[in-house]
Amino acid sequence: xxxxxxxxxxxxxxxxxxxxxxxxxxxxxxxxxxxxxxxxxxxxxxxxxxxxxxxxxxxxxxxxxxxxxxxxxxxxxxxxxxxxxxxxxxxxxxxxxxxxxxxxxxxxxxxxxxxxxxxxxxxxxxxxxxxxxxxxxxxxxxxxxxxxxxxxxxxxxxxxxxxxxxxxxxxxxxxxxxxxxxxxxxxxxxxxxxxxxxxxxxxxxxxxxxxxxxxxxxxxxxxxxxxxxxxxxxxxxxxxxxxxxxxxxxxxxxxxxxxxxxxxxxxxxxxxxxxxxxxxxxxxxxxxxxxxxxxxxxxxxxxxxxxxxxxxxxxxxxxxxxxxxxxxxxxxxxxxxxxxxxxxxxxxxxxxxxxxxxxxxxxxxxxxxxxxxxxxxxxxxxxxxxxxxxxx
Amino acid sequence: xxxxxxxxxxxxxxxxxxxxxxxxxxxxxxxxxxxxxxxxxxxxxxxxxxxxxxxxxxxxxxxxxxxxxxxxxxxxxxxxxxxxxxxxxxxxxxxxxxxxxxxxxxxxxxxxxxxxxxxxxxxxxxxxxxxxxxxxxxxxxxxxxxxxxxxxxxxxxxxxxxxxxxxxxxxxxxxxxxxxxxxxxxxxxxxxxxxxxxxxxxxxxxxxxxxxxxxxxxxxxxxxxxxxxxxxxxxxxxxxxxxxxxxxxxxxxxxxxxxxxxxxxxxxxxxxxxxxxxxxxxxxxxxxxxxxxxxxxxxxxxxxxxxxxxxxxxxxxxxxxxxxxxxxxxxxxxxxxxxxxxxxxxxxxxxxxxxxxxxxxxxxxxxxxxxxxxxxxxx
Numbered sequence: 001x002x003x004x005x006x007x008x009x010x011x012x013x014x015x016x017x018x019x020x021x022x023x024x025x026x027x028x029x030x031x032x033x034x035x036x037x038x039x040x041x042x043x044x045x046x047x048x049x050x051x052x053x054x055x056x057x058x059x060x061x062x063x064x065x066x067x068x069x070x071x072x073x074x075x076x077x078x079x080x081x082x083x084x085x086x087x088x089x090x091x092x093x094x095x096x097x098x099x100x101x102x103x104x105x106x107x108x109x110x111x112x113x114x115x116x117x118x119x120x121x122x123x124x125x126x127x128x129x130x131x132x133x134x135x136x137x138x139x140x141x142x143x144x145x146x147x148x149x150x151x152x153x154x155x156x157x158x159x160x161x162x163x164x165x166x167x168x169x170x171x172x173x174x175x176x177x178x179x180x181x182x183x184x185x186x187x188x189x190x191x192x193x194x195x196x197x198x199x200x201x202x203x204x205x206x207x208x209x210x211x212x213x214x215x216x217x218x219x220x221x222x223x224x225x226x227x228x229x230x231x232x233x234x235x236x237x238x239x240x241x242x243x244x245x246x247x248x249x250x251x252x253x254x255x256x257x258x259x260x261x262x263x264x265x266x267x268x269x270x271x272x273x274x275x276x277x278x279x280x281x282x283x284x285x286x287x288x289x290x291x292x293x294x295x296x297x298x299x300x301x302x303x304x305x306x307x308x309x310x311x312x313x314x315x316x317x318x319x320x321x322x323x324x325x326x327x328x329x330x331x332x333x334x335x336x337x338x339x340x341x342x343x344x345x346x347x348x349x350x351x352x353x354x355x356x357x358x359x360x361x362x363x364x365x366x367x368x369x370x371x372x373x374x375x376x377x378x379x380x381x382x383x384x385x386x387x388x389x390x391x392x
Numbered sequence: 393x394x395x396x397x398x399x400x401x402x403x404x405x406x407x408x409x410x411x412x413x414x415x416x417x418x419x420x421x422x423x424x425x426x427x428x429x430x431x432x433x434x435x436x437x438x439x440x441x442x443x444x445x446x447x448x449x450x451x452x453x454x455x456x457x458x459x460x461x462x463x464x465x466x467x468x469x470x471x472x473x474x475x476x477x478x479x480x481x482x483x484x485x486x487x488x489x490x491x492x493x494x495x496x497x498x499x500x501x502x503x504x505x506x507x508x509x510x511x512x513x514x515x516x517x518x519x520x521x522x523x524x525x526x527x528x529x530x531x532x533x534x535x536x537x538x539x540x541x542x543x544x545x546x547x548x549x550x551x552x553x554x555x556x557x558x559x560x561x562x563x564x565x566x567x568x569x570x571x572x573x574x575x576x577x578x579x580x581x582x583x584x585x586x587x588x589x590x591x592x593x594x595x596x597x598x599x600x601x602x603x604x605x606x607x608x609x610x611x612x613x614x615x616x617x618x619x620x621x622x623x624x625x626x627x628x629x630x631x632x633x634x635x636x637x638x639x640x641x642x643x644x645x646x647x648x649x650x651x652x653x654x655x656x657x658x659x660x661x662x663x664x665x666x667x668x669x670x671x672x673x674x675x676x677x678x679x680x681x682x683x684x685x686x687x688x689x690x691x692x693x694x695x696x697x698x699x700x701x702x703x704x705x706x707x708x709x710x711x712x713x714x715x716x717x718x719x720x721x722x723x724x725x726x727x728x729x730x731x732x733x734x735x736x737x738x739x740x741x742x743x744x745x746x747x748x749x750x751x752x753x754x755x756x757x758x759x760x761x762x763x764x765x766x767x768x769x770x771x
Contacts, residue, residue: 075394266771280771289771290762291717297706297765298689298714301395305688308394326681383680384673388653391668 007077011084018053020046024089026264029358030212033095036125038172054093055124061099063311064107068115069123075311097166098122098129100251102175102193105244109191109232118173118193130196131248132162132176132218133241139164140378142177142241143185147220149178149192156180156192156230158200158223164372168203168216171196175244181235191237194225210364211349211357246317248373249324250306265289265334269341285340292333299330318386325379328369335363393699395691397463405467409474411444416477418740424478425597431554432599433478441481442510450489450632455504461698462486462632466639466690473643476740476747478598480513480551482636482754488514490632491559491577494625495616499579503557515555516633517546517580517603518626524756526561526626527572531605533562540564540615542580542608550754552601553591558582559629560605564620575622577629578614585609596746631708634755635693638711641751642690645683645719648726648744652676655730672729679725686711686718706768709761716751716758723748 023046027033034040034047042048054060057071063078064070073081103122106115121127138145147160158178168174173195181188196203200223205213232240269289273282280286306323309315338359339346346363348354370376384390397405416437424432441447449465451457458464465486472479484507492500492507506512520530531544542562552558558580566574582589586608591599617625653676656667666672693711696704723745727734734741752758 263769266769270771275771278767278770280766286766286771287759287762290766291713291758293765293769294710294713294717294758294762295685297710298685301692301707301710302685302688304692305395309396312394312396314396322677322681322684325677326685377674380674380677381670383677388673388676388680390653390656390673390676391665 004076004080008080008084011081012087015084015088015090018050019085019088019090020050022046023050023091023093025091026089027091029355032091034091034093034125035095035128035167035170037128037170038126039170040125040128050091051093051125058123060094060096060125061103061119061123064103064119064123068107068119069121070119075308078311079307094125096122096125096129097131098127101131101244101248102129104247105175105191105240106231108243109240113228114193114231127172128167128170130165130168130171130174130218132165132168132174134164135161136163140374143189143238145177145179145189147176147178148182149180149190149225151180152224154227156225156227158192158194158220158225160220162218162220164206164215165203165218166215166372168196168218169205169213174201174218175231177237177241180237184235186238188235189237189241190234191231191240192225193229193231194223198223198225200224208364209367210361212361212365214365245373246320249320249379250310252324252328252369252373265292265338265341268338268346272341272343272345285337289337289341292330292337296330296334299326302326316387318382321374321379321382322387324373325370325376325383328366329376331369332366335366339363393695395688395695397467397691401463401467404464405471407444408446408468408471412468412471412475412477415440416472416475416479418476418743421476421478421597421743422740432551432597433480437477438480438513439510441479441485442508446481447485447510448504448508450486450493451504451508452493455500456508457489457504462635462694463691463698465636466694469636469639470643470646473640473645473747473751474647476596476644476647476743480515480554482633482640483516483551484512484514486636487516487629487633488557488559491616491625491629494628495577498613499616512556513551513554514557514559515549515552515601516629517549517552517558517560518629519548520544520546522547524753524760526630527575527623529563529568529571531560531562533564533576533578533610535564536609539609539611540578542578542586542605542610545602545604547600547602548753549589549601549603550598552582552589552603553599555582558587558603559616561622561626564622572623574620575626576619577616577622577625578610579616580605580608580610580614594750596743596750598750627705630755631697631705634708634712634761635690635697637751637754638686638690638693638708638715641712641715641719641748642683642687644744644748644751645686645715645722648719648722648741648748649679649683651741651744652679652722652726652729659731666729675725675729679722682718682721686714689714706765709756709765712756713758713761713765716761719748720752 034051059071062071062073062081066072135145149156149158175193177189178192179188180190200221202219203216206215207213269280342359346359349357445458446468448457449460453459492503520528533540533542560578560580562576563571564574564576586606588604589601591601594600659666689711693707696707726741730741733739
């Protein structure tokens, strides 16, 4: 037996013992997702136990070094852990922009002090992060951003406005792009970290078509940020931002695949239209679902390949754009099919039996997938230019 | 096992890529087509394949093969697809070898060394109608003396006109609706009395035969499996063939996409390189995405098949359906983006469209496999 076989056996046993049964149920709504942070209120004792046990092993971030609160696992071990979690439909113990976006950027660009301080807290779910990138006049064209950071010796003085800041109103800290040089577009941007409780920071939720407010407008009015909170060099924030965007795109592309347990699309369709001779009684809906499933499963293999290539350092740097494009379009298709499969049941907006209109709200939420983190059109531009080498 | 080729496999790919591109580029296929060649492929090339060891890639070392897996066989098939090389590789070296390996040791000992040496060609007489149906009653085998008597018809028997041996699926009992429980596989020589083979030229210039079995007597040892127990072996054969056809489709679609991309980079209209137009860039980038997703699905299926995983069956269906969809897009976009020249016989892109259509039907099309996946998932 190889060491990896042994690791798999031990991991399986540990998960069997430590993953509470409630954490193996499909997510019913956003409320079931654990984000951690200073103001974290567990939705159940099981959710808290699951987070605590996984964090204690460093398995919220299994492939990070143990010195920063990670599990210190090899790529092969990390893959086995993910497979074993998937096999029992284990929920993600901690959802976190710190894990999926800031963490990888700090591992690459952060100082030792920054890593020891922030990564450890991210791993344990103690600090919830938000991302300050987009501005009213800088969406996909991020290089146009205007939020300014003035050099005041030991600190920067930050003024400006961000928009579409996901969960800014619930976040503890922000990683933020600011302009430190007005004479250069991409070359004048810096990447800073600061506490959302700093004087001069305010947020205002934006009501969306889903009826929810996951995004905010965020305002900075003479916010003082210590210079020690600068990541990488001044005016070189674009390097950090680009690196992080790759991870963001990877995360968004995987959202459609992250469902745990059963297949709500198929189960929902069977419940509404029924089976006839072993096949769904609506042949066109069935065909739509079946062809979607072909693509979704193939994309699952693509995601696996992409992660393997990333870990081996052989992924094309623009590949996250392809993943983001394909994954988000698939996720929108899935939710269109789920609405169709649900029929009038899926239209209910605030009833108990619809879990507060979860299906409809999720469907509307997915429409942002192909806008946030760079629109589908921007991703296709990137693939065309940087992978296919088509001319301008 | 990571989901990309390891160093040995990459080295093998380099060897095969060079060999096929040198010895059997698209012009090789065009020459055979122009000559209306009655064989439809080059036996010399097949012998060279054998000398290089390719024909024995899936055959165990004890039978004179290389003892490799479906990942490696797929590497060969992708290059065959890329160059549109007419070759009995898929039917003989992949599907038949897999069936013989899973059958009786005597038959394996008889045939596998001959396939490895390039001396025996196999064809698959499985489909009774124009659509792939692994279980069908169009050919029945009744017990007769110590053997069986075969009656019925098979079609789309690729390379049936040159095969030394046919693998024939037959219903060996039961009433209508019960065929699945009474399937058997036979090895039948096309020389046997009562077998008539009618080759038909297909849209891709390859040859497939309609084969009629009229009171064909075979001995009991012609069975490749226990009588009425053929469904498992048929499944094994179809998985190997399906994932092989997917790999070949990947080559066809990938080459068509490459041709299209290079055309976009050189063709000028209104004084501008057309590849600089965003409308075409977005379509090219979308096509790239579909092909990459299909590529990942194929390698996943090959790896699971080589690992004897219970998930391999679903993965093969995903791979075959996904490559059919992606390659169909690739060849259609290829002809469209080439404009008028894409419609000419002189230019190669049309050959890719024809080959893709044939491969899409081989071992079941996207609808067949999507339906199969759905039934397995319970809807």
